[in-house]
């Protein structure tokens with residue numbers, strides 16, 4: 001169902017490598033139908049005659065079709081199609097994380113009621129088998145924390161900004177040119193995509209029943225090349241990090257651009273790659289790295305799910321899978337985001353006058369957030385920030401970078417808001433989290 005980027009990759013694997021699927025499934029998986037909207041579009045895959053159709057009813061009505069790869073994006077008609085497939089007696093494999101994040105409980109309940117299964121390995125981190133790892137391979141563990149670079153588009157943009165000093169808007173344009181970003185990249189860069197994937201992983205790893213909308217999230221849109229440069233001078237890379245951490249029976253969840261110490265595995269994740277680090281109480285830290293999107297990496301996960309469904313493995317795990325089940329109460333609840341602990345990086349533009357620093361540090365003192373270091377940078381006429389000052393720029397404005405010790409998110413937010421309102425500060429304050437070592 002759907003023969004776009006991912007669907008064409010799935011068709012290629014099924015048609016060109018039937019020997020592999022036969023070996024693992026114990027029988028050949030036949031591609032029976034491929035449903036699209038536009039029959040005239042080029043597909044980049046040679047389909048045998050009679051397979052391509054624009055009529056979804058051919059799938060619902062065909063008793064020979066046992067499992068369907070649902071590779072249609074968006075919420076509607078994707079939701080209706082998935083429900084109709086279950087009602088028609090088909091097991092479903094989907095890559096649509098937005099649909100699961102929005103309608104997961106409804107779709108999983110429908111599948112259970114109808115005695116069908118939904119497999120969704122490709123919905124998070126593309127080719128990295130993180131769903132199977134968390135729900136099966138690490139099942140002996142209490143998961144303590146999970147951190148991930150789950151959005152390849154934003155990681156590509158940040159890599160361009162870091163490596164080539166490319167301004168944000170140009171890096172977005174380059175991501176679009178290379179097919180990493182949609183024409184409207186909002187959901188990738190504003191943290192929505194990361195929050196939707198984190199909600200799915202938090203269900204699996206912690207038994208949380210969390211709506212992605214309730215996950216605090218900050219995007220990368222406000223970052224300037226200066227931030228990556230200053231972070232680098234301090235020994236950090238900046239990544240859009242999705243984090244889940246268990247503290248007692250409360251779960252800290254958030255998606256934010258975060259300073260990560262260089263030469264650590266997450267800081268070294270480059271370009272459109274994804275990575276996930278999971279800490280289990282028995283296994284310790286485990287690190288996964290690979291392509292989180294793209295035609296063949298995503299198709300790799302979809303075809304593995306098709307095989308698992310064909311041999312009955314999906315059914316075994318689906319019966320006991322916690323996520324989206326409303327039958328059992330959630331094991332954990334979310335911690336109030338104001339209480340999230342962390343260290344912070346603040347960048348601001350301030351007047352180079354006596355008393356400026358005292359006014360700013362006074363705000364930190366008032367909100368009980370202690371300062372670890374203050375770096376006053378000389379003005380650099382080529383930076384994004386300087387050019388944004390325009391023709392009427394004041395020539396005694398300098399960039400300041402302040403690193404805090406650990407404090408609460410609420411205090412850090414209050415500090416940034418209050419500093420912004422000081423007469424000696426110009427423009428917005430950029431506030432980023434700093435990952436604990």
Ligand SMILES: NC(=O)c1ccc[n+]([C@@H]2O[C@H](COP(=O)([O-])OP(=O)(O)OC[C@H]3O[C@@H](n4cnc5c(N)ncnc54)[C@H](OP(=O)(O)O)[C@@H]3O)[C@@H](O)[C@H]2O)c1
Nearest residue numbers: 002003004005006036037038071072073095096293294298
């Ligand atoms: N692309 C990736 O790297 C990637 C990675 C992980 C997950 N995913 C997820 O995988 C899913 C598919 O992504 P994609 O990139 O392959 O999308 P895509 O290239 O836009 O392909 C979507 C396909 O669905 C078909 N379609 C749409 N509405 C339909 C309808 N009402 N009836 C029948 N067919 C319909 C389209 O037909 P036409 O071709 O005729 O328009 C097209 O073939 C999405 O949920 C996406 O979030 C994608």
